[in-house]
Amino acid sequence: MRSIEYSVTGGPEVLTLVEGPVPDSGPGEVRVRIHRSGVNPTDWKSRRGNQAGTAVHPPQIPNQDGSGVVDAVGQGVDTALLGLRVWIWEAAHLRPSGGTAQEFAVVPARHVVLLPDVASFDLGASLGVPFLTAHRCLTVTEDGPTRIGPGAMDGRIVLVAGGAGAVGNAAIQLARWSDATVITTVSSPEKGHLAARAGADHVIDYRLQDVVAEVRAIAPDGVNTIVEVSPAVNAALDAQVLARHGSVAVYANNGGSTMELPVRPSMVPNVRWQFVLVYNAPEDWRARALGDVAAAVLDGAVRVGDDAGLPLHHYALEQAAEAHAAVENGAVGKVLIDVCP
Numbered sequence: 001m002r003s004i005e006y007s008v009t010g011g012p013e014v015l016t017l018v019e020g021p022v023p024d025s026g027p028g029e030v031r032v033r034i035h036r037s038g039v040n041p042t043d044w045k046s047r048r049g050n051q052a053g054t055a056v057h058p059p060q061i062p063n064q065d066g067s068g069v070v071d072a073v074g075q076g077v078d079t080a081l082l083g084l085r086v087w088i089w090e091a092a093h094l095r096p097s098g099g100t101a102q103e104f105a106v107v108p109a110r111h112v113v114l115l116p117d118v119a120s121f122d123l124g125a126s127l128g129v130p131f132l133t134a135h136r137c138l139t140v141t142e143d144g145p146t147r148i149g150p151g152a153m154d155g156r157i158v159l160v161a162g163g164a165g166a167v168g169n170a171a172i173q174l175a176r177w178s179d180a181t182v183i184t185t186v187s188s189p190e191k192g193h194l195a196a197r198a199g200a201d202h203v204i205d206y207r208l209q210d211v212v213a214e215v216r217a218i219a220p221d222g223v224n225t226i227v228e229v230s231p232a233v234n235a236a237l238d239a240q241v242l243a244r245h246g247s248v249a250v251y252a253n254n255g256g257s258t259m260e261l262p263v264r265p266s267m268v269p270n271v272r273w274q275f276v277l278v279y280n281a282p283e284d285w286r287a288r289a290l291g292d293v294a295a296a297v298l299d300g301a302v303r304v305g306d307d308a309g310l311p312l313h314h315y316a317l318e319q320a321a322e323a324h325a326a327v328e329n330g331a332v333g334k335v336l337i338d339v340c341p
Contacts, residue, residue, distance in 0.1 A: 003102030010048065010053060030070050032066070032105050033340065038066060038337075060096045060099065061097055061105075087112070087128065122312055130167045136285060138174060151179050158224065159223040160183070169310045172200050219243070228249060311334070
């Protein structure tokens with residue numbers, strides 16, 4: 001079996017293609033024949049670690065997201081799963097040998113979700129981190145909703161910062177599926193076209209337009225939820241456009257790792273600043289999120305590719321280092337490793 005691993009932290013060059021035996025699935029586990037492995041920023045950040053050159057033992061197989069076909073099941077797992085198409089979430093989290101950058105991955109059965117025949121393996125490998133993060137961002141506002149789906153966000157206004165990114169794209173698609181009005185900010189006309197294809201109702205180029213004025217023209221009473229990728233840059237802006245009881249869901253630190261919160265403008269309307277990391281988010285939320293994302297897939301409400309505003313970039317397994325470098329260098333769209341041609 002071919003797999004990618006790293007035994008020391010560092011740049012993409014630490015990723016190595018190795019050969020090894022096909023792993024067995026243990027009690028409560030499934031073995032998945034990986035077709036696609038999705039690469040996210042969290043994958044290269046984990047690979048780099050806090051200091052380059054730190055030994056990683058046992059070696060880590062990277063990448064949290066993936067899709068494929070259940071090839072074997074362990075004791076206690078329903079054999080009806082055999083041969084079914086699935087998508088995987090958090091494959092590598094706390095499991096050195098579990099990442100999806102390999103031909104066969106063994107993960108706990110609860111970490112696979114059925115992938116309907118109407119959905120491609122490309123879509124399946126794009127769901128985990130981005131769509132679960134987007135779901136969390138959309139469901140942390142004071143007065144809900146806690147679930148998303150058709151009608152769940154009717155009458156609500158969502159502002160997505162960076163609508164051409166993977167999480168931004170997922171947030172736009174899920175919010176539109178839930179009947180929210182979606183405003184997004186982008187840094188170029190090209191990214192604006194991508195955000196519009198994802199389903200954004202209003203696209204604002206923050207380099208050319210006054211974001212506060214544009215948002216207030218669309219939403220005089222403010223926006224209910226902000227999906228924020230760059231809090232250090234946007235905190236003051238966010239405070240000016242939030243509605244009463246609104247929330248800012250911060251899922252990344254683009255533009256800086258510290259932020260200055262406008263206290264009084266946040267206090268008066270009773271708004272919430274919520275930080276989001278899916279790996280240790282509440283379990284009751286996770287169950288809802290997995291169910292809602294699976295329903296969106298079954299409903300045909302979420303897509304990938306140029307027409308969905310999320311261009312796909314494919315790499316072979318032996319090009320894993322190039323795939324990681326592409327994400328690290330800010331590739332626009334979704335980077336996938338084609339483990340199974």
